[in-house]
Amino acid sequence: MANPTAAMLVIGDEILSGRTRDANMHHLAGELTEAGIDLTEVRIVGDVPAVIVDAVRALAGRYDTVFTSGGIGPTHDDITADCMAEAFGQAIDVRDDARALLQAHYDKSGVELNAARLRMARIPADATLIENPVSAAPGFVVENVYVMAGVPSVFQAMVASVLPTLTGGAPLISKTHAIFRGEGDIAGPLGELAQANPDLSIGSYPFQRDGRYGANIVIRGQDAATVDAAIAKIAAVFP
Template sequence: MSTRPIATAAMLAIGDELLSGRTKDKNIGQLADVLFLAGIDLKEVRIVGDDEEAIVEALNALRSRCTYVFTSGGIGPTHDDITADAISKAFGVPCLHDPLAMQLLGAMYEKRGVEFNDARKRMARMPEGAVHIENAVSTAPGFNIGNVYVMAGVPQVFTAMLSTVVKTLEGGVPMLSRSVASPFGEGDIGSALAEIQKNHPQTSIGSYPRFSENRFSTEIVIRSREDAPAEAAERDIMAMIAEIAASKAAS
Protein backbone atom coordinates (compact mmCIF):
# COMPACT_ATOMS: atom_id res chain seq x y z
CA MET A 1 0.00 0.00 0.00
CA SER A 2 1.28 3.49 -0.86
CA THR A 3 2.45 5.70 1.99
CA ARG A 4 2.20 8.89 -0.06
CA PRO A 5 0.08 11.50 1.75
CA ILE A 6 -3.38 12.26 0.41
CA ALA A 7 -3.63 15.80 -0.96
CA THR A 8 -7.00 17.50 -0.54
CA ALA A 9 -8.59 20.48 -2.23
CA ALA A 10 -11.53 22.83 -2.06
CA MET A 11 -13.04 25.21 -4.57
CA LEU A 12 -14.50 28.65 -3.95
CA ALA A 13 -16.58 29.90 -6.89
CA ILE A 14 -17.22 33.64 -6.62
CA GLY A 15 -19.90 35.80 -8.21
CA ASP A 16 -23.44 37.07 -7.76
CA GLU A 17 -24.19 35.79 -11.27
CA LEU A 18 -23.67 32.20 -10.11
CA LEU A 19 -26.16 32.55 -7.27
CA SER A 20 -28.75 34.31 -9.42
CA GLY A 21 -28.55 31.66 -12.13
CA ARG A 22 -27.50 34.10 -14.84
CA THR A 23 -24.27 32.14 -15.23
CA LYS A 24 -24.12 28.34 -15.14
CA ASP A 25 -20.85 27.20 -13.58
CA LYS A 26 -18.70 24.92 -15.76
CA ASN A 27 -15.49 25.18 -13.77
CA ILE A 28 -16.41 22.86 -10.89
CA GLY A 29 -16.60 19.81 -13.14
CA GLN A 30 -13.41 20.74 -14.95
CA LEU A 31 -11.52 21.11 -11.67
CA ALA A 32 -12.91 17.84 -10.34
CA ASP A 33 -11.77 15.96 -13.46
CA VAL A 34 -8.25 17.42 -13.38
CA LEU A 35 -7.76 16.83 -9.66
CA PHE A 36 -9.07 13.26 -9.89
CA LEU A 37 -6.37 12.45 -12.46
CA ALA A 38 -3.74 14.15 -10.29
CA GLY A 39 -4.66 12.10 -7.23
CA ILE A 40 -5.98 15.11 -5.31
CA ASP A 41 -9.27 14.69 -3.44
CA LEU A 42 -11.75 17.52 -4.02
CA LYS A 43 -13.50 17.68 -0.64
CA GLU A 44 -15.72 20.74 -0.82
CA VAL A 45 -17.11 23.37 -3.18
CA ARG A 46 -18.61 26.65 -2.01
CA ILE A 47 -20.30 29.39 -4.02
CA VAL A 48 -20.36 32.91 -2.60
CA GLY A 49 -21.49 36.24 -4.00
CA ASP A 50 -19.50 39.41 -4.54
CA ASP A 51 -19.28 40.12 -0.82
CA GLU A 52 -15.84 40.70 0.65
CA GLU A 53 -16.60 39.41 4.14
CA ALA A 54 -18.25 36.27 2.77
CA ILE A 55 -15.26 35.58 0.52
CA VAL A 56 -12.77 36.11 3.36
CA GLU A 57 -14.74 33.91 5.75
CA ALA A 58 -15.12 31.07 3.24
CA LEU A 59 -11.51 31.26 2.07
CA ASN A 60 -10.04 31.18 5.57
CA ALA A 61 -12.20 28.20 6.50
CA LEU A 62 -11.24 26.23 3.38
CA ARG A 63 -7.52 27.01 3.33
CA SER A 64 -7.12 25.99 6.95
CA ARG A 65 -8.21 22.42 6.31
CA CYS A 66 -7.27 21.62 2.70
CA THR A 67 -3.93 21.21 0.97
CA TYR A 68 -5.05 23.46 -1.88
CA VAL A 69 -7.85 25.96 -2.49
CA PHE A 70 -8.88 27.07 -5.97
CA THR A 71 -11.03 30.12 -6.61
CA SER A 72 -12.79 31.18 -9.79
CA GLY A 73 -14.26 34.54 -10.73
CA GLY A 74 -14.03 38.10 -9.56
CA ILE A 75 -10.65 39.19 -10.98
CA GLY A 76 -11.95 41.28 -13.89
CA PRO A 77 -12.06 45.05 -14.51
CA THR A 78 -15.42 46.02 -12.99
CA HIS A 79 -16.35 47.41 -9.58
CA ASP A 80 -17.81 44.11 -8.37
CA ASP A 81 -14.62 42.15 -9.14
CA ILE A 82 -13.38 42.16 -5.55
CA THR A 83 -11.64 38.80 -5.28
CA ALA A 84 -8.11 40.25 -5.21
CA ASP A 85 -9.09 42.61 -2.38
CA ALA A 86 -10.75 39.81 -0.40
CA ILE A 87 -7.80 37.43 -0.81
CA SER A 88 -5.44 40.18 0.31
CA LYS A 89 -7.58 40.82 3.37
CA ALA A 90 -7.69 37.10 4.21
CA PHE A 91 -3.87 36.95 4.15
CA GLY A 92 -3.43 40.31 5.89
CA VAL A 93 -1.39 41.92 3.10
CA PRO A 94 -2.00 44.96 0.87
CA CYS A 95 -3.58 44.60 -2.58
CA LEU A 96 -1.28 46.30 -5.08
CA HIS A 97 -0.86 46.86 -8.80
CA ASP A 98 1.70 44.19 -9.63
CA PRO A 99 4.49 45.71 -11.79
CA LEU A 100 4.88 42.70 -14.09
CA ALA A 101 1.11 42.39 -14.54
CA MET A 102 0.95 46.10 -15.38
CA GLN A 103 3.70 45.60 -17.96
CA LEU A 104 2.04 42.57 -19.56
CA LEU A 105 -1.39 44.17 -19.74
CA GLY A 106 -0.03 47.53 -20.89
CA ALA A 107 1.82 45.90 -23.78
CA MET A 108 -1.20 43.82 -24.75
CA TYR A 109 -3.58 46.79 -24.83
CA GLU A 110 -1.06 48.94 -26.70
CA LYS A 111 -0.73 46.23 -29.34
CA ARG A 112 -4.52 46.15 -29.68
CA GLY A 113 -4.76 49.93 -29.85
CA VAL A 114 -6.97 50.00 -26.76
CA GLU A 115 -6.63 52.45 -23.87
CA PHE A 116 -5.11 50.92 -20.73
CA ASN A 117 -7.50 52.77 -18.44
CA ASP A 118 -8.06 52.53 -14.68
CA ALA A 119 -10.71 49.84 -15.05
CA ARG A 120 -8.39 47.58 -17.06
CA LYS A 121 -5.55 48.27 -14.63
CA ARG A 122 -7.67 46.64 -11.91
CA MET A 123 -6.82 43.29 -13.50
CA ALA A 124 -3.18 43.85 -12.50
CA ARG A 125 -4.04 44.06 -8.78
CA MET A 126 -3.07 41.18 -6.51
CA PRO A 127 -1.90 40.57 -2.94
CA GLU A 128 1.62 41.67 -2.15
CA GLY A 129 3.97 38.70 -2.57
CA ALA A 130 1.64 36.73 -4.86
CA VAL A 131 3.02 34.72 -7.77
CA HIS A 132 1.52 34.93 -11.26
CA ILE A 133 -0.58 32.20 -12.84
CA GLU A 134 -0.08 32.55 -16.59
CA ASN A 135 -3.09 33.39 -18.73
CA ALA A 136 -2.38 32.11 -22.24
CA VAL A 137 -5.84 33.16 -23.45
CA SER A 138 -6.33 36.81 -22.50
CA THR A 139 -3.05 37.83 -20.78
CA ALA A 140 -4.46 39.06 -17.43
CA PRO A 141 -2.80 36.74 -14.89
CA GLY A 142 -4.28 34.85 -12.01
CA PHE A 143 -2.19 34.49 -8.88
CA ASN A 144 -1.06 32.12 -6.17
CA ILE A 145 -0.52 33.03 -2.54
CA GLY A 146 0.05 30.42 0.14
CA ASN A 147 -2.04 27.37 -0.72
CA VAL A 148 -4.61 29.43 -2.64
CA TYR A 149 -4.82 29.59 -6.44
CA VAL A 150 -6.92 32.45 -7.79
CA MET A 151 -8.19 32.06 -11.35
CA ALA A 152 -10.63 33.63 -13.77
CA GLY A 153 -14.27 32.63 -13.97
CA VAL A 154 -14.44 32.46 -17.78
CA PRO A 155 -14.26 28.69 -18.42
CA GLN A 156 -11.75 28.89 -21.28
CA VAL A 157 -9.40 31.03 -19.20
CA PHE A 158 -9.96 28.96 -16.03
CA THR A 159 -9.05 25.79 -17.93
CA ALA A 160 -5.90 27.35 -19.38
CA MET A 161 -4.77 28.56 -15.96
CA LEU A 162 -5.56 25.23 -14.34
CA SER A 163 -3.46 23.36 -16.90
CA THR A 164 -0.50 25.50 -15.81
CA VAL A 165 -1.18 25.19 -12.09
CA VAL A 166 -1.73 21.42 -11.91
CA LYS A 167 1.83 20.77 -13.14
CA THR A 168 3.16 22.48 -10.01
CA LEU A 169 1.03 20.60 -7.47
CA GLU A 170 2.14 17.66 -5.38
CA GLY A 171 -0.58 15.12 -5.92
CA GLY A 172 -1.16 11.76 -4.38
CA VAL A 173 -1.94 8.29 -5.65
CA PRO A 174 -4.69 8.61 -8.28
CA MET A 175 -8.03 7.09 -7.38
CA LEU A 176 -9.00 3.94 -9.29
CA SER A 177 -12.61 3.46 -10.35
CA ARG A 178 -14.72 0.39 -11.14
CA SER A 179 -18.35 0.37 -12.23
CA VAL A 180 -20.96 -2.35 -11.72
CA ALA A 181 -24.38 -2.24 -13.41
CA SER A 182 -27.17 -3.32 -11.09
CA PRO A 183 -30.56 -4.12 -12.63
CA PHE A 184 -32.17 -3.22 -9.31
CA GLY A 185 -33.07 0.15 -7.85
CA GLU A 186 -31.55 1.69 -4.74
CA GLY A 187 -34.50 0.56 -2.63
CA ASP A 188 -33.57 -3.07 -3.33
CA ILE A 189 -29.82 -2.76 -2.80
CA GLY A 190 -29.54 0.02 -0.19
CA SER A 191 -29.20 -2.01 3.01
CA ALA A 192 -26.93 -4.68 1.54
CA LEU A 193 -24.75 -2.05 -0.15
CA ALA A 194 -24.35 -0.20 3.14
CA GLU A 195 -23.08 -3.41 4.75
CA ILE A 196 -20.62 -3.95 1.89
CA GLN A 197 -19.29 -0.41 2.32
CA LYS A 198 -18.85 -1.07 6.05
CA ASN A 199 -16.89 -4.25 5.26
CA HIS A 200 -14.61 -2.49 2.76
CA PRO A 201 -13.45 0.73 4.47
CA GLN A 202 -10.58 1.27 2.00
CA THR A 203 -13.11 1.93 -0.74
CA SER A 204 -15.70 4.59 -1.46
CA ILE A 205 -18.87 3.10 -2.94
CA GLY A 206 -21.44 5.31 -4.64
CA SER A 207 -24.79 4.43 -6.19
CA TYR A 208 -26.31 6.35 -9.07
CA PRO A 209 -29.94 5.61 -9.97
CA ARG A 210 -31.16 5.31 -13.55
CA PHE A 211 -34.76 5.32 -14.80
CA SER A 212 -35.57 3.78 -18.15
CA GLU A 213 -38.53 1.91 -19.61
CA ASN A 214 -40.57 2.56 -16.48
CA ARG A 215 -38.11 0.87 -14.11
CA PHE A 216 -35.19 1.83 -11.93
CA SER A 217 -31.68 0.42 -12.12
CA THR A 218 -28.44 1.54 -10.45
CA GLU A 219 -24.86 2.13 -11.49
CA ILE A 220 -22.58 1.26 -8.57
CA VAL A 221 -19.16 2.91 -8.63
CA ILE A 222 -16.28 1.66 -6.47
CA ARG A 223 -13.34 3.97 -5.88
CA SER A 224 -10.08 3.04 -4.20
CA ARG A 225 -6.39 3.89 -4.37
CA GLU A 226 -5.48 0.20 -4.46
CA ASP A 227 -6.68 -2.57 -6.80
CA ALA A 228 -7.16 -5.29 -4.19
CA PRO A 229 -9.77 -3.52 -2.01
CA ALA A 230 -11.76 -2.49 -5.10
CA GLU A 231 -11.69 -6.05 -6.45
CA ALA A 232 -12.89 -7.46 -3.13
CA ALA A 233 -15.74 -4.95 -2.93
CA GLU A 234 -16.70 -5.69 -6.53
CA ARG A 235 -16.94 -9.42 -5.79
CA ASP A 236 -19.25 -8.75 -2.87
CA ILE A 237 -21.41 -6.43 -4.95
CA MET A 238 -21.73 -9.00 -7.72
CA ALA A 239 -22.70 -11.63 -5.10
CA MET A 240 -25.27 -9.19 -3.66
CA ILE A 241 -26.85 -8.67 -7.09
CA ALA A 242 -26.99 -12.44 -7.72
CA GLU A 243 -28.61 -13.00 -4.33
CA ILE A 244 -31.26 -10.36 -4.92
CA ALA A 245 -31.98 -11.78 -8.37
CA ALA A 246 -32.39 -15.30 -6.94
CA SER A 247 -34.66 -14.01 -4.20
CA LYS A 248 -36.91 -12.20 -6.68
CA ALA A 249 -37.02 -15.21 -8.99
CA ALA A 250 -38.13 -17.43 -6.11
CA SER A 251 -40.88 -15.12 -4.94
Protein backbone atom coordinates (compact mmCIF):
# COMPACT_ATOMS: atom_id res chain seq x y z
CA MET A 1 0.00 0.00 0.00
CA ALA A 2 1.22 3.46 -0.82
CA ASN A 3 2.34 5.63 2.09
CA PRO A 4 0.38 8.74 3.07
CA THR A 5 1.61 11.90 1.35
CA ALA A 6 2.55 15.25 2.83
CA ALA A 7 3.58 18.69 1.69
CA MET A 8 5.24 21.57 3.48
CA LEU A 9 4.64 25.29 3.11
CA VAL A 10 7.46 27.48 4.44
CA ILE A 11 6.27 31.06 5.00
CA GLY A 12 8.74 33.90 5.31
CA ASP A 13 10.47 36.67 3.37
CA GLU A 14 13.71 35.98 5.24
CA ILE A 15 14.19 32.61 3.51
CA LEU A 16 13.57 34.02 0.03
CA SER A 17 15.93 36.96 0.56
CA GLY A 18 18.76 34.61 1.50
CA ARG A 19 19.06 36.13 4.96
CA THR A 20 18.11 32.90 6.72
CA ARG A 21 18.89 29.38 5.57
CA ASP A 22 15.82 27.23 6.19
CA ALA A 23 16.35 24.44 8.69
CA ASN A 24 12.76 23.34 9.32
CA MET A 25 12.23 21.69 5.96
CA HIS A 26 15.30 19.53 6.34
CA HIS A 27 14.23 18.54 9.86
CA LEU A 28 10.66 17.70 8.86
CA ALA A 29 11.85 15.74 5.81
CA GLY A 30 13.92 13.42 7.98
CA GLU A 31 11.17 12.95 10.57
CA LEU A 32 8.51 12.16 7.97
CA THR A 33 10.73 9.64 6.20
CA GLU A 34 11.22 7.82 9.48
CA ALA A 35 7.48 7.90 10.13
CA GLY A 36 6.64 6.41 6.75
CA ILE A 37 5.00 9.55 5.38
CA ASP A 38 6.13 10.67 1.91
CA LEU A 39 7.05 14.35 1.75
CA THR A 40 6.11 15.00 -1.85
CA GLU A 41 6.29 18.76 -2.36
CA VAL A 42 7.60 21.82 -0.57
CA ARG A 43 6.75 25.42 -1.37
CA ILE A 44 8.44 28.49 0.06
CA VAL A 45 6.52 31.76 -0.19
CA GLY A 46 6.87 35.27 1.20
CA ASP A 47 4.64 37.23 3.57
CA VAL A 48 1.97 37.90 0.93
CA PRO A 49 -1.59 36.93 1.93
CA ALA A 50 -2.95 36.01 -1.52
CA VAL A 51 0.08 33.84 -2.28
CA ILE A 52 -0.10 32.04 1.08
CA VAL A 53 -3.85 31.40 0.71
CA ASP A 54 -3.45 30.04 -2.84
CA ALA A 55 -0.53 27.81 -1.90
CA VAL A 56 -2.13 26.23 1.16
CA ARG A 57 -5.36 25.55 -0.71
CA ALA A 58 -3.47 23.90 -3.58
CA LEU A 59 -1.38 21.73 -1.26
CA ALA A 60 -4.21 20.80 1.12
CA GLY A 61 -6.28 19.62 -1.83
CA ARG A 62 -3.50 17.51 -3.30
CA TYR A 63 -1.82 15.82 -0.31
CA ASP A 64 -3.02 13.96 2.80
CA THR A 65 -1.33 16.34 5.21
CA VAL A 66 0.26 19.79 4.97
CA PHE A 67 2.72 21.29 7.44
CA THR A 68 3.43 25.02 7.54
CA SER A 69 6.18 26.91 9.34
CA GLY A 70 6.46 30.59 10.10
CA GLY A 71 4.34 33.68 10.62
CA ILE A 72 2.51 32.92 13.87
CA GLY A 73 4.28 35.41 16.17
CA PRO A 74 3.05 38.76 17.57
CA THR A 75 4.40 41.22 14.96
CA HIS A 76 2.70 42.85 11.96
CA ASP A 77 4.37 40.44 9.52
CA ASP A 78 2.83 37.40 11.28
CA ILE A 79 -0.17 36.79 9.04
CA THR A 80 -0.34 33.00 8.78
CA ALA A 81 -3.33 32.45 11.10
CA ASP A 82 -5.47 34.98 9.22
CA CYS A 83 -4.44 33.44 5.89
CA MET A 84 -5.44 29.95 7.09
CA ALA A 85 -8.84 31.23 8.24
CA GLU A 86 -9.37 32.79 4.83
CA ALA A 87 -8.18 29.70 2.95
CA PHE A 88 -10.70 27.48 4.74
CA GLY A 89 -13.55 29.98 5.10
CA GLN A 90 -13.43 30.08 8.90
CA ALA A 91 -13.95 32.98 11.28
CA ILE A 92 -10.93 34.09 13.29
CA ASP A 93 -10.61 35.96 16.56
CA VAL A 94 -8.79 35.72 19.91
CA ARG A 95 -9.83 32.36 21.33
CA ASP A 96 -10.31 31.75 25.07
CA ASP A 97 -8.35 28.48 25.12
CA ALA A 98 -5.33 30.05 23.43
CA ARG A 99 -5.57 33.21 25.55
CA ALA A 100 -5.54 31.08 28.72
CA LEU A 101 -2.31 29.38 27.63
CA LEU A 102 -0.63 32.72 26.99
CA GLN A 103 -1.98 34.28 30.20
CA ALA A 104 -0.59 31.41 32.30
CA HIS A 105 2.78 31.63 30.54
CA TYR A 106 3.22 35.39 30.91
CA ASP A 107 1.86 35.44 34.48
CA LYS A 108 4.72 33.16 35.47
CA SER A 109 7.33 35.59 34.15
CA GLY A 110 5.45 38.75 35.11
CA VAL A 111 5.21 39.92 31.52
CA GLU A 112 2.13 41.81 30.34
CA LEU A 113 -0.17 40.02 27.89
CA ASN A 114 -0.50 43.13 25.71
CA ALA A 115 -2.38 43.58 22.43
CA ALA A 116 0.54 42.36 20.33
CA ARG A 117 1.01 39.15 22.34
CA LEU A 118 -2.74 38.59 22.25
CA ARG A 119 -2.48 38.37 18.44
CA MET A 120 -0.91 34.96 19.04
CA ALA A 121 -4.26 33.79 20.46
CA ARG A 122 -5.99 34.56 17.14
CA ILE A 123 -6.92 31.06 15.96
CA PRO A 124 -9.41 29.97 13.27
CA ALA A 125 -12.76 28.97 14.81
CA ASP A 126 -12.69 25.22 14.12
CA ALA A 127 -8.96 24.65 14.59
CA THR A 128 -7.42 22.39 17.25
CA LEU A 129 -4.45 23.78 19.18
CA ILE A 130 -0.91 22.35 18.96
CA GLU A 131 1.07 22.58 22.18
CA ASN A 132 4.13 24.83 22.31
CA PRO A 133 6.28 23.66 25.23
CA VAL A 134 8.97 26.26 24.44
CA SER A 135 7.17 29.61 24.44
CA ALA A 136 3.46 28.81 24.96
CA ALA A 137 2.01 30.48 21.84
CA PRO A 138 0.21 27.54 20.26
CA GLY A 139 0.20 26.20 16.73
CA PHE A 140 -3.01 24.74 15.37
CA VAL A 141 -4.53 22.18 13.04
CA VAL A 142 -7.11 23.39 10.55
CA GLU A 143 -8.60 20.73 8.26
CA ASN A 144 -5.54 18.70 7.15
CA VAL A 145 -3.05 21.56 7.72
CA TYR A 146 -0.67 21.68 10.70
CA VAL A 147 0.33 25.29 11.34
CA MET A 148 3.56 25.61 13.28
CA ALA A 149 6.15 28.18 14.32
CA GLY A 150 9.17 29.24 12.26
CA VAL A 151 11.66 29.38 15.14
CA PRO A 152 13.46 26.02 14.75
CA SER A 153 13.37 25.00 18.44
CA VAL A 154 9.61 25.62 18.59
CA PHE A 155 8.99 24.04 15.18
CA GLN A 156 10.81 20.89 16.23
CA ALA A 157 8.92 20.65 19.53
CA MET A 158 5.61 20.98 17.68
CA VAL A 159 6.60 18.33 15.12
CA ALA A 160 7.50 16.00 17.98
CA SER A 161 4.09 16.43 19.59
CA VAL A 162 2.17 16.09 16.34
CA LEU A 163 3.91 13.18 14.60
CA PRO A 164 2.72 10.42 16.97
CA THR A 165 -0.89 11.41 16.17
CA LEU A 166 -0.42 10.83 12.43
CA THR A 167 -0.84 7.46 10.78
CA GLY A 168 2.31 6.65 8.86
CA GLY A 169 3.05 3.86 6.43
CA ALA A 170 6.02 1.54 6.41
CA PRO A 171 9.13 3.60 7.08
CA LEU A 172 11.52 3.66 4.13
CA ILE A 173 14.65 1.54 4.45
CA SER A 174 17.56 3.41 2.87
CA LYS A 175 20.96 1.92 2.01
CA THR A 176 23.87 3.69 0.37
CA HIS A 177 26.76 2.29 -1.68
CA ALA A 178 29.58 4.65 -2.67
CA ILE A 179 31.22 4.01 -6.05
CA PHE A 180 34.43 5.77 -7.07
CA ARG A 181 33.61 5.91 -10.76
CA GLY A 182 32.10 8.60 -12.95
CA GLU A 183 28.30 8.59 -13.06
CA GLY A 184 28.57 7.99 -16.80
CA ASP A 185 30.12 4.58 -16.11
CA ILE A 186 27.58 3.68 -13.47
CA ALA A 187 24.49 4.83 -15.36
CA GLY A 188 24.04 1.78 -17.63
CA PRO A 189 23.97 -1.00 -15.01
CA LEU A 190 22.13 1.29 -12.57
CA GLY A 191 19.39 2.01 -15.10
CA GLU A 192 18.90 -1.74 -15.65
CA LEU A 193 18.66 -2.27 -11.89
CA ALA A 194 16.05 0.48 -11.61
CA GLN A 195 14.01 -1.02 -14.45
CA ALA A 196 14.09 -4.47 -12.83
CA ASN A 197 12.98 -3.01 -9.46
CA PRO A 198 10.07 -0.61 -10.03
CA ASP A 199 9.18 -0.77 -6.30
CA LEU A 200 12.52 0.71 -5.27
CA SER A 201 13.57 4.33 -5.46
CA ILE A 202 17.13 4.27 -6.82
CA GLY A 203 19.09 7.51 -6.89
CA SER A 204 22.61 8.46 -7.90
CA TYR A 205 24.23 11.46 -6.19
CA PRO A 206 27.60 12.44 -7.62
CA PHE A 207 30.41 13.75 -5.44
CA GLN A 208 33.98 14.93 -5.72
CA ARG A 209 36.16 13.88 -2.80
CA ASP A 210 39.93 14.31 -2.45
CA GLY A 211 40.08 15.04 -6.17
CA ARG A 212 38.32 11.77 -7.08
CA TYR A 213 34.93 11.53 -8.73
CA GLY A 214 32.26 9.16 -7.55
CA ALA A 215 28.59 8.77 -6.75
CA ASN A 216 26.56 7.61 -3.80
CA ILE A 217 23.97 5.12 -4.94
CA VAL A 218 21.00 5.38 -2.60
CA ILE A 219 18.38 2.63 -2.73
CA ARG A 220 15.14 3.11 -0.79
CA GLY A 221 12.21 0.80 -0.33
CA GLN A 222 9.83 -0.61 2.24
CA ASP A 223 11.18 -4.16 2.20
CA ALA A 224 14.65 -4.56 3.70
CA ALA A 225 15.45 -7.80 1.84
CA THR A 226 14.66 -6.24 -1.55
CA VAL A 227 16.78 -3.19 -0.75
CA ASP A 228 19.68 -5.40 0.40
CA ALA A 229 19.44 -7.57 -2.72
CA ALA A 230 19.58 -4.51 -4.99
CA ILE A 231 22.55 -3.06 -3.12
CA ALA A 232 24.32 -6.43 -3.43
CA LYS A 233 23.68 -6.47 -7.20
CA ILE A 234 25.14 -3.03 -7.85
CA ALA A 235 28.03 -3.72 -5.44
CA ALA A 236 28.83 -6.88 -7.42
CA VAL A 237 29.25 -4.77 -10.59
CA PHE A 238 31.05 -1.88 -8.84
CA PRO A 239 32.72 -3.16 -5.65
